[in-house]
Amino acid sequence: MTEQPLAAAVRSLMPRAKADLAELVAFPSVADPRQFPVEECEKAARWVADAFAAEGLTGIRLIDTPDGTQSVYGELPGPEGAPTVLLYSHYDVQPPLDEAAWESPAFELTERDGRWYGRGAADCKGNILMHLTALRALREVDGGFPVGLKVIVEGSEEQGTGGLERYAEANPELLTADVIVIGDTGNFAAGLPTVTASLRGMTVVELTIDTLAGNLHSGAFGGAAPDALQLLVKVLASLHDEHGDVAVKGLTIDQTWTGVEYPEEQFRADARVLDGVALTGTGTVADRLWARPSVTVLGIDAPPVIGATSSVQSTAKASISLRIPPGTELKAAQDALVAHVEAAVPFGAQATVTRLSGGEPFSANTTGPAYEAMAAAMREAFGTDMVASGEGGSIPLCNTLRSLYPDAEIVLIGVEEPTTQIHAVNESVDPQELERMALTEALFLRRYAQA
Template identity: 90%
Template sequence: MTQQPLAAAVRSLMPRAKADLAELVAFPSVADPRQFPVEECEKAARWVADAFAAEGFTGVRLLDTPDGTQSVYGELAGPEGAPTVLLYSHYDVQPPLDEAGWTSPAFELTERDGRWYGRGAADCKGNILMHLTALRALREVDGGYPVSLKVIVEGSEEQGTGGLERYAEAHPELLAADAIVIGDTGNFTAGLPTVTASLRGMTVVELTIDTLAGNLHSGAFGGAAPDALQALVRTLASLHDEHGDVAVQGLTTDQTWSGVQYSEEQFRADARILDGVELTGTGTVSDRLWARPSVTVLGIEAPPMVGATSSVQAAAKALVSLRIPPGTDLKTAQDALVAHLLAHVPFGARATATILSGGDPFNADTTGPAYEAMAAAMQEAYATPMVASGEGGSIPLCNTLRTLYPTAEIVLIGVEEPTTQIHAVNESVDPEELERMALTEALFLKNYGAV
């Protein structure tokens, strides 16, 4: 079978994949110069560029994108008449958050209990190694590649600043392809081969509330003086009803998900919900995650507990994130959120709501030849039929690519599964998932090249 030599090649390449991932994880490539030096992102970009150049990609270069970051681009010509496949991932990562909460250093790949731990081990440096390992296995077994290839590895996906999106719009010929493999999602559960068929969009709004010319002594003025922090808390509490469903007027909140279902028991385990704590919202877990909007308060600007004084607060701020399901217009959702926030500020306080970012939801067309080739590859690699699931997160680039290349099939896969704990402390990747997804991608490229 096709799988046997490729499977053996991928397996033999796993020690190299681990060593490479360790080098890549060691770069704290957080694309926010307020937190980490920009040089760390530049080092990671150069590492990625060198790695793909070593696999035969030509014209490998760093693209200076409009948000001040760099994306890595390269291409490789395949057999005459072969289709072109674009491989995508990103090398920037989330900040480590509470470094004291990590069992091992965040930027040091550490093996523990059969998993590899480190920031970016799954999201998304593990997916870069998925691409590289698949390509290395194909070159080892077949001496080349059955399709023409392009690769783009972004440097600011986690920041949502849209650098690559704007660059692609200004250079529309650059990323043109017949099929686009987005390596930035993963399987519904480990061992179940999954394509992500839908993504929620997202917008972030900054809410600022002012009530006083300056802070006041809470003993002398508290009880009558309007407290901006209290006003902020009341406003934020209005975003959900008593069940935890989104209560923003103008947003539909009763949509249903008809695909694979996420059991409450499994979700509780994956999300590490404490005993006795209830889930929020109504409907199935799949409905809540993939078909309906969700609102999250990302941060509040208020005095920290250490050093706090007995004061009535004059001003307070919050960042509010709205996830937008497919079928909901981005601008309509943004306008609804802003209107709701401003309408629910108490005390007649002065308030402003500023939209900081936004990306449309995405639905994939899963009926084309690329999906057929991926289904066959997943069946062969996992001995289990492929399923399609949703993803509550957002990848705004997908809609940019769809607009630029309306005939291209966009396929979302990756090494991330619920226990990887992306964006949290102690992020990890299951090396078995990395191995099987690398094999899946290699098989996909062979299958698609034969179409």
């Protein structure tokens, strides 16, 4: 059978994909009950379970994971002798941040200038629709699936609380497969089919600085009373050198990237860097994003400008993220960050450093039959050859899966590309990328079954 009917089937399914994505985006499934009701995650999980059940998967169930969230699991045996493919994604999303900054409601899928906007439209609900649309097209054209299928869609990836990792470790038989397709990344550029060959690991620490029993009048006490916020700023500034490179002792910062390069002008456009503002760090853009560590201040607890009083601050707090490349061990990197922060606190101020979530970096072996099948599928779907890139983000589950199933190939793909603005306001997905990636996955399942 030629591939043309499959492409036509995917195209005909795109209106349904949009309608389904709108339903799924409407759930504010942020896995943090301090911000959104846990019922919204439960509704999203049930929607995902029902959607995959409708495509013929059996054994659909909601798994209660150790972090208090739910993952959706389903399976379907394949033809005799066929390999098993595990499809992964996650239904939880990042908080919307400043909802007033969204040009359309964050949890209402809105079409604008040919793109579909909404929190989770790309990361990662768009990837759930990639999986569903691929399976629907295969059912429509072939009447079924050429491989055995397993699906796992987790509910706490964005929070990094490790629920699915811990569950998989305790139940290793659940996710056994010949190849694992991680639907949580995307293409290096729109229209350029890409597999992600490496992921940086991540750790987060919180630093609290206390200097006074309570706030003081800045006129009466300022100049002598130690200001916790000023001290926090000094510590945060010490994390980078004058070039913007990470200045944490014990972390290597001269690694180089040997794969596809990221032209600076393309990066500036993708990152929407303002005119006249220089990039931070040294080395190529690819070196900085995929081969070296990076430190980011995620948040600061301090008085907002509006409503601030003339006070010396008695306490201040920051959340600090460290991304680490393959080749760097997570605990050693975390220890180095904590030691740096503690040593940088001036004037003997009281400092409390709390270690939060963490995940090891990941590097894929791209030489197996699954990658050969994916390269052929991408060439067919996009009309151009597949490339391999790095990813600055982290998916801790990948290392868990590799340790549990060392013989399984792990392939990372998805609908995201640099302009989707995942984790930011006005997140969106390009429906053409969703269509081409759904076709890619359907073609891949066919080709891998024949490998």
